[in-house]
Amino acid sequence: MRATRVIARKELGDALRHRWLQLYAAVLGLLGLVIAWYAAGDTAGLSLQSYGRTAASLTNLCLLLAPLVALVLGADTVAGERDRGTFDRLVAQPIDRRELLCGKFLGLLVSLVGATLVAFVPAALYLAVATGSPPPLRAVMFPLVAMLAILPALALGVLLSVTADSGAKALARAVLLWAWLVLLYDLLLLGTLLSARLGAGFLIGALLLNPMHSARLLVVLALEPDLYLLGPAGALLTESLSRAWTAALLVTTLLAWTVVALGLALAAFRLRRPRLREVAGRESSVLRTHDHNPREGVMSSVVRLFARVGGRARTRLVLFLLLVVAVALVGCQAGEDGDATRSAAGGRDGLHRVDAAMLERGQQVYVQNCAPCHGLTGKGDGTAAASLDPKPRDHSDRTYMDTLSDASIAEVVKVGGALRGFPNMPSHPHVGGEDMVGLIAYVRTLSRGGEQVKEVTLAID
Amino acid sequence: MIRTESLVQSYGRAPVLRGVDLAVEAGETVLLLGPNGAGKSTLFRCLLGTVAYGGSVSVDGRDPLRQGRETRRRIGYLPQSDGLQGDLTVAECARFASELRGLPRASGDRAVEQARLAEVADRRVDELSGGMRRRLCLALALLGDPPILLLDEPTAGLDRDSREELAARLAEACRDKTILLATHQPEEHAQLGARAVWLEAGQVVDGEPATQSGRTR
Numbered sequence: 235m236r237a238t239r240v241i242a243r244k245e246l247g248d249a250l251r252h253r254w255l256q257l258y259a260a261v262l263g264l265l266g267l268v269i270a271w272y273a274a275g276d277t278a279g280l281s282l283q284s285y286g287r288t289a290a291s292l293t294n295l296c297l298l299l300a301p302l303v304a305l306v307l308g309a310d311t312v313a314g315e316r317d318r319g320t321f322d323r324l325v326a327q328p329i330d331r332r333e334l335l336c337g338k339f340l341g342l343l344v345s346l347v348g349a350t351l352v353a354f355v356p357a358a359l360y361l362a363v364a365t366g367s368p369p370p371l372r373a374v375m376f377p378l379v380a381m382l383a384i385l386p387a388l389a390l391g392v393l394l395s396v397t398a399d400s401g402a403k404a405l406a407r408a409v410l411l412w413a414w415l416v417l418l419y420d421l422l423l424l425g426t427l428l429s430a431r432l433g434a435g436f437l438i439g440a441l442l443l444n445p446m447h448s449a450r451l452l453v454v455l456a457l458e459p460d461l462y463l464l465g466p467a468g469a470l471l472t473e474s475l476s477r478a479w480t481a482a483l484l485v486t487t488l489l490a491w492t493v494v495a496l497g498l499a500l501a502a503f504r505l506r507r508p509r510l511r512e513v514a515g516r517e518s519s520v521l522r523t524h525d526h527n528p529r530e531g532v533m534s535s536v537v538r539l540f541a542r543v544g545g546r547a548r549t550r551l552v553l554f555l556l557l558v559v560a561v562a563l564v565g566c567q568a569g570e571d572g573d574a575t576r577s578a579a580g581g582r583d584g585l586h587r588v589d590a591a592m593l594e595r596g597q598q599v600y601v602q603n604c605a606p607c608h609g610l611t612g613k614g615d616g617t618a619a620a621s622l623d624p625k626p627r628d629h630s631d632r633t634y635m636d637t638l639s640d641a642s643i644a645e646v647v648k649v650g651g652a653l654r655g656f657p658n659m660p661s662h663p664h665v666g667g668e669d670m671v672g673l674i675a676y677v678r679t680l681s682r683g684g685e686q687v688k689e690v691t692l693a694i695d
Numbered sequence: 696m697i698r699t700e701s702l703v704q705s706y707g708r709a710p711v712l713r714g715v716d717l718a719v720e721a722g723e724t725v726l727l728l729g730p731n732g733a734g735k736s737t738l739f740r741c742l743l744g745t746v747a748y749g750g751s752v753s754v755d756g757r758d759p760l761r762q763g764r765e766t767r768r769r770i771g772y773l774p775q776s777d778g779l780q781g782d783l784t785v786a787e788c789a790r791f792a793s794e795l796r797g798l799p800r801a802s803g804d805r806a807v808e809q810a811r812l813a814e815v816a817d818r819r820v821d822e823l824s825g826g827m828r829r830r831l832c833l834a835l836a837l838l839g840d841p842p843i844l845l846l847d848e849p850t851a852g853l854d855r856d857s858r859e860e861l862a863a864r865l866a867e868a869c870r871d872k873t874i875l876l877a878t879h880q881p882e883e884h885a886q887l888g889a890r891a892v893w894l895e896a897g898q899v900v901d902g903e904p905a906t907q908s909g910r911t912r
Contacts, residue, residue, distance in 0.1 A: 236797060237795060237797075240791070240794040240795055241795075244791055247787075251782060252782075318780070319776050319778050320778045320779070320780050321778070322740070322745070322774045322776075322778050323772070323774055323778030323779070324778075325743075325745045326743045326745055326767060326770075326772040326774065327767060327792070327795040327796065328764050328765075328767040328768035328795070328796055328797070329764060329767075329795060330763055330764050505744070505745075505746070505747045505760060505763075
């Protein structure tokens, strides 16, 4: 325990000395300020919304950047020491390997969590001054939830570090794993769901197989009760479990990922007596160093690229490049979020007045495309509904319909319900423009007992 | 004090040690000679319990693989490539090493003074000369006054004056200790009055091999 503490403290000192901690906190803090500035401007006078929106955007940013930094730094823990030639001296000290690995893990964890928390402060202070009220408890929870994404990412990074035979290889694997978990996984899931009609079990399994997915869903769950934001698996989970149980399941998943990855790292790092039955008789000519296998493909290319720059400079270079990529990604996302924010806040861009002609057009679209399953009154009792399981949604259920934003209804109409766990809902890519505005207005009237809806907030194509 | 029987070790499929039998009595100094790649550094790693091996090893009555921490507490180790973290200051480096050995931070400061490095205590290790780095390494190996010293080519890469200075410091600091010292220059350590053991291609050979390939000047 003493050695673990000593190594953790040294790791924290190294993190501060190498300035990646400051760089990470500064990038996150600055982006947080920009987000807060936009949020406060768009929701003037609405302090809770400002805080909620800022915390949500910043948390999203965290979920992109924190796993990246955690994976890259985790990958450097053991493989980096080996590359720098300091490993031999370190393990020759009177400590055991568990203490070494746990110390490094804890030191990095404290560094990352601390830097992430600090990064939220400028945005919170700005909002406190701009809105004249302190941050509500709920907004304070977001950074804490974001921390949960750091745990599995760091543990996976350490696992990569222990199992790779060079720092370049560990780093390459970490970057590819980050790209997979944060960027590619969603795309693949989306593609699979759109091309195959898979059930709820697959969706929930897919969610639990990606810790970053679980963390994001946990954040959204803490955000607001809009099922649109929860995405497909989230909507399914909260419908089959309560919110509290869903949160408990997600936290457990994240902790399980952390424990399993760290456990595997510890097991791989342990020394075992080898079976050396014929060692003495073998010829030393079998010694082969770094044979190149042409079939390794992408991985070996990335490894060779990383191997050209040595030591800590490599880690810093990769971190810097990836931070730039991540910031660019967040920039694109922020642009989209900004549009959505302006729409939700009633900005000019997305607000459409609905007149009688438009509503009538909406009714026609509804009758042609929706009524066969959802029924003319929207109760989910259309002629085709009898053969469907699960049954179509009841559009006259105002409680449920009010949890959906106009944008989320439009999305489900456009791309279908597969992404939200309703594989029976087909896509209607031909519905768009004013037809979509009219359709949404008409669907809303069904849930409001005929009361006419006068406005729809939607960025139309 | 140190005993190995049929010690075998390999990196991947390449055997490095092929059945090493070695005995070093308490208080004895043994010079380990042999060409590069003979397995000297690997033998040290086996004694420290930092690599897996086959056969039997006992260091002060302990099995390095099963009782790694207790074994290493009794060993002061000076690795061949010094393995110092270049961006730490000399003082930070020594304090970290003492804390890892369960000693107070002040022990690190004392070690720096004894190695006559107090003047450069606040300089980064990267900025030290080769001789200073080696003196720091020796000081770190002596932290906590361990009864056994494993010194892997302590004078390698130094000029003649630095080599002589370090050898003298070694002779002075290492009295009453059990020492295994790997070197290519046995004559430099004549004052230690040591017995020599030759290691070649992962095996102990009797007397000096005919090729004398381990001796480089």
